[in-house]
Amino acid sequence: MKAAVLYEVRQPLKIEDLEMPEVHDEDVLIKVISCGVCHTDLKVIEGRNRFTPPTILGHEVAGTVDAIGAQCRDFKVGDRVIVGMRYKCGRCRYCLSAHENLCERRPPPPNLKKKDGTVVTRWNVGGFAQYVAVPAYMAFKIPDAISMEEASVVGCRVTTAYNAVKHRGKLQPNESALVIGCGGIGLNTIQFLKCFGAYPIIAVDIAEDKLAAAKSFGATHTINASAEDPVKAVIKLTDGGVDKAFEAIGNGKTADQIIQATRPGGTATIIGGLGSGPFTISSGNFVTKEITITGVSSRQANDVEEVFQMAQQGRIELKSLITQSYRYEQINEALHDLEHGKLRMGISLWNE
Numbered sequence: 320m321k322a323a324v325l326y327e328v329r330q331p332l333k334i335e336d337l338e339m340p341e342v343h344d345e346d347v348l349i350k351v352i353s354c355g356v357c358h359t360d361l362k363v364i365e366g367r368n369r370f371t372p373p374t375i376l377g378h379e380v381a382g383t384v385d386a387i388g389a390q391c392r393d394f395k396v397g398d399r400v401i402v403g404m405r406y407k408c409g410r411c412r413y414c415l416s417a418h419e420n421l422c423e424r425r426p427p428p429p430n431l432k433k434k435d436g437t438v439v440t441r442w443n444v445g446g447f448a449q450y451v452a453v454p455a456y457m458a459f460k461i462p463d464a465i466s467m468e469e470a471s472v473v474g475c476r477v478t479t480a481y482n483a484v485k486h487r488g489k490l491q492p493n494e495s496a497l498v499i500g501c502g503g504i505g506l507n508t509i510q511f512l513k514c515f516g517a518y519p520i521i522a523v524d525i526a527e528d529k530l531a532a533a534k535s536f537g538a539t540h541t542i543n544a545s546a547e548d549p550v551k552a553v554i555k556l557t558d559g560g561v562d563k564a565f566e567a568i569g570n571g572k573t574a575d576q577i578i579q580a581t582r583p584g585g586t587a588t589i590i591g592g593l594g595s596g597p598f599t600i601s602s603g604n605f606v607t608k609e610i611t612i613t614g615v616s617s618r619q620a621n622d623v624e625e626v627f628q629m630a631q632q633g634r635i636e637l638k639s640l641i642t643q644s645y646r647y648e649q650i651n652e653a654l655h656d657l658e659h660g661k662l663r664m665g666i667s668l669w670n671e
């Protein structure tokens with residue numbers, strides 16, 4: 320099978336021939352149709368997330384079940400599925416309390432092999448490949464009305480935004496909300512805020528086209544941060560700050576801005592990964608304002624089916640999130656376009 324292999328930090332991926340994945344007893348073998356191209360993949364390429372080279376990136380997989388392991392009872396050949404959860408140990412305190420997203424003993428995915436015997440690791444899922452084998456607990460059926468392309472991004476960015484609004488921000492109807500960063504995650508955060516009854520929904524970005532997209536996904540107010548200070552503007556607009564603020568970039572400065580723009584008793588949720596380095600909170604007043612600062616790690620298992628239901632019911636929009644698709648040979652072009660802000664969300668196609 321073909322797969323895109325990363326050998327070194329900041330180098331293009333190489334399309335190579337690999338042996339087919341082994342299918343263990345609990346596994347489903349998925350013929351990958353679509354795999355989303357996510358900022359997390361870029362972070363690995365840039366060396367901000369650790370990996371063992373050579374490795375295969377890609378984690379927003381949608382495809383058809385091609386084979387099942389001897390003990391797999393949940394799927395049959397031909398089922399349309401996404402990979403919606405990550406590997407888990409199943410026994411740590413987080414796994415046992417339905418917080419597998421925080422698993423502290425996450426097993427590494429089984430390796431793959433090139434035709435010459437060279438071992439190739441998989442980063443997280445290893446979805447930039449024509450086939451992927453994962454334990455059945457990681458796979459979820461795609462409702463008939465939803466296309467493979469739309470479904471693939473549900474496996475990461477759409478459901479991460481849902482987790483942020485529902486579980487981390489714990490948004491209540493009529494609460495005021497702020498989202499800084501109107502890329503794929505930000506737009507999804509905005510559309511879930513709308514579904515959950517937030518008002519106003521203030522979107523901040525530095526690009527006018529992204530602010531226009533934010534409006535179409537449900538933002539009631541927009542602020543261009545290149546023209547005015549977003550913290551001052553939000554505090555003025557809401558008379559003291561928002562109840563729930565979300566950072567959807569993964570940048571220390573904007574993470575600080577959402578904390579400063581949150582009203583006393585509110586919650587600032589940082590969705591974008593900040594990495595392990597330090598970041599500065601410009602005022603310690605969040606302490607006496609009793610502001611909760613929290614983060615987000617992927618999603619809880621029920622989130623995937625809840626989001627699929629909302630998409631089927633027409634309450635959220637998936638189709639217009641995906642602005643470009645690429646054949647697998649164009650994977651480096653897809654990553655380049657993502658890096659340069661040319662995509663709302665992009666997908667790569669592995670078996671056409």
Ligand SMILES: [Zn+2]
Nearest residue numbers: 408411414422
């Ligand atoms: Zn665990």
Ligand SMILES: [Zn+2]
Nearest residue numbers: 357359475476
């Ligand atoms: Zn992702």
